[in-house]
Amino acid sequence: MSYTNTESEWGTVAKTLHWLIGILIVIQLVMGWLFTLRAFEGPFQVQLVLNVHIPLGVTVLGLAALRLLWRFGNDHPQLPKSMSWWEMFLASGSHTYLYMAMIVMPLSGWIATNAFGSPVTWFAGIALPTLAAVEAKETGRPLTSMAAQIHFWIAAGLSAVVIAHVVGALRHHFSLKDIVLARMAPKGWVKAPGA
Numbered sequence: 804m805s806y807t808n809t810e811s812e813w814g815t816v817a818k819t820l821h822w823l824i825g826i827l828i829v830i831q832l833v834m835g836w837l838f839t840l841r842a843f844e845g846p847f848q849v850q851l852v853l854n855v856h857i858p859l860g861v862t863v864l865g866l867a868a869l870r871l872l873w874r875f876g877n878d879h880p881q882l883p884k885s886m887s888w889w890e891m892f893l894a895s896g897s898h899t900y901l902y903m904a905m906i907v908m909p910l911s912g913w914i915a916t917n918a919f920g921s922p923v924t925w926f927a928g929i930a931l932p933t934l935a936a937v938e939a940k941e942t943g944r945p946l947t948s949m950a951a952q953i954h955f956w957i958a959a960g961l962s963a964v965v966i967a968h969v970v971g972a973l974r975h976h977f978s979l980k981d982i983v984l985a986r987m988a989p990k991g992w993v994k995a996p997g998a
């Protein structure tokens with residue numbers, strides 16, 4: 804298996820980025836919804852946001868940029884011709900949403916954090932550029948709340964699309980019995996149906 808993609812196979816770079824980003828996104832979503840439910844009260848939640856959620860989210864942004872460059876500067880396997888027009892539409896629509904969310908989630912979180920008045924740092928306290936000027940409390944903080952709303956609603960959509968994506972992948976494997984899941988899985992982990 805090559806590191807680049809071909810018309811029939813995903814290469815190691817695309818697969819590694821898919822699974823790495825996929826795992827990070829699921830961790831971020833679960834952590835984020837636990838924040839919303841106030842599962843970790845008080846200073847522990849603040850530390851989790853600052854030391855884990857923010858640096859991991861920024862990591863997703865960097866990996867997503869690499870992934871998009873790789874995806875559009877490289878060949879890629881086509882969806883099976885046996886799929887109907889609406890299956891193709893749902894598959895490409897959901898992939899577009901997933902790519903959009905990988906960029907919009909970190910950027911909206913970053914802008915909300917900076918506009919609220921907190922710096923954004925990566926692991927080991929590495930300082931990152933400021934994307935928005937601090938808003939004073941008296942202004943009602945319109946940019947902070949818009950970015951936070953975007954962060955919330957895109958996350959809600961993303962949670963639904965990720966579930967549909969996983970169900971779709973399992974349907975390809977177990978019901979449609981095509982190669983779609985096997986060709987994205989690490990080599991040797993999933994046997995193509997009928998192989």
Ligand code: HEM
Nearest residue numbers: 824825826828829874882898901902965969972983984987
């Ligand atoms: C257990 C979880 C997951 C499974 C089983 C899974 C499975 C798959 C499979 C089989 C494909 C290949 C489609 C094809 O070859 O045409 C794919 C593509 C893709 N997956 Fe996942 N995935 C999972 C999690 C995620 C997550 C959490 C994300 C979120 C970012 C994600 C984003 C994508 C994207 C954007 C593509 C489209 C690739 C392209 O055509 O450029 N996946 N996934």
Ligand code: HEM
Nearest residue numbers: 831832835836838857860861863908909912913954955958
């Ligand atoms: C893959 C990237 C990310 C995902 C999937 C994600 C997901 C979430 C979710 C689901 C929530 C809870 C709903 C909400 O309040 O909006 C949340 C909260 C939050 N996120 Fe993110 N996030 C990501 C990246 C980031 C980044 C890069 C930052 C900042 C630079 C950030 C800052 C925050 C903050 C400040 C909160 C509110 C925490 C609280 O309630 O105390 N997020 N995130």
